[in-house]
Amino acid sequence: MRPAGQTALLEAARQEFAERGFGSASIRDIAQRAGMSLSAMYHYYSGKQELLHALLDEGMDRYAAAVADALAAVGGSPADRLSAVVAATTRFRGEHAARSNILLLEERSLDGERQERYARRQAEATNFFREPIDAGVASGEFLTPYPDEARRGVIAMCNAVAQWYREDGPLSLDALIDRHVELALTLVEYRPQRGWSARSR
Structure with a gap:
């Protein structure tokens, strides 16, 4: 089982990539969508x-x-x-x-x-x-x-x-x-x- 924050990040990234495509998706928007700061996001994923x-x-x-x-x-x-x-x-x-x-x-x-x-x-x-x-x-x-x-x-x-x-x-x-x-x-x-x-x- 993943930590809740990691699961939220994956779901936020999935939605961003699906809506905007990988190239246009923003790492800041992914973190915001997951309800966490960039520094908290980098705890789970490097980018x-x-x-x-x-x-x-x-x-x-x-x-x-x-x-x-x-x-x-x-x-x-x-x-x-x-x-x-x-x-x-x-x-x-x-x-x-x-x-x-x-x-x-x-x-x-x-x-x-x-x-x-x-x-x-x-x-x-x-x-x-x-x-x-x-x-x-x-x-x-x-x-x-x-x-x-x-x-x-x-x-x-x-x-x-x-x-x-x-x-x-x-x-x-x-x-x-x-x-x-x-x-x-x-x-x-x-x-x-x-x-x-x-x-x-």
Whole structure:
């Protein structure tokens, strides 16, 4: 558990970065928004770079945990695992738009060493999609001849939710999740074996 002041700073920085972007956000405004002095802020973080890095780590931790929980609740088939990842990602982007947009847009603002570390975490997130798609292609469950393109299309579809989805819009998040799962399985050309002959006996 973080100290209350540290938590307040992270939330203030998240709001400032989401509203103004990292480049335009002011460290003074972040401290003021958190209800503390600059000197108190520097007790926790050395500046905007460290705040951004902490926010990105926190966001990736939450996202990875959401996906892990979703995977733990399904079976081992590639279709089930891909569906779980798509559902968890769509829900996370819809429920945590500000956090997601910082994750997706502000990594470019990190300095060199921090950017390299975050790139490794992004690769781990990509593997959530890559693993079930590659497994499904290898087993013949997914028929797409273009697994890399399908993966990129599915990821882009899920990530875009953070930019356009609104809770007060005409589509509920649950309905959107169902659509995204269906679209993802279509992109990988999922062809389940229905076993009709066994059922007719």
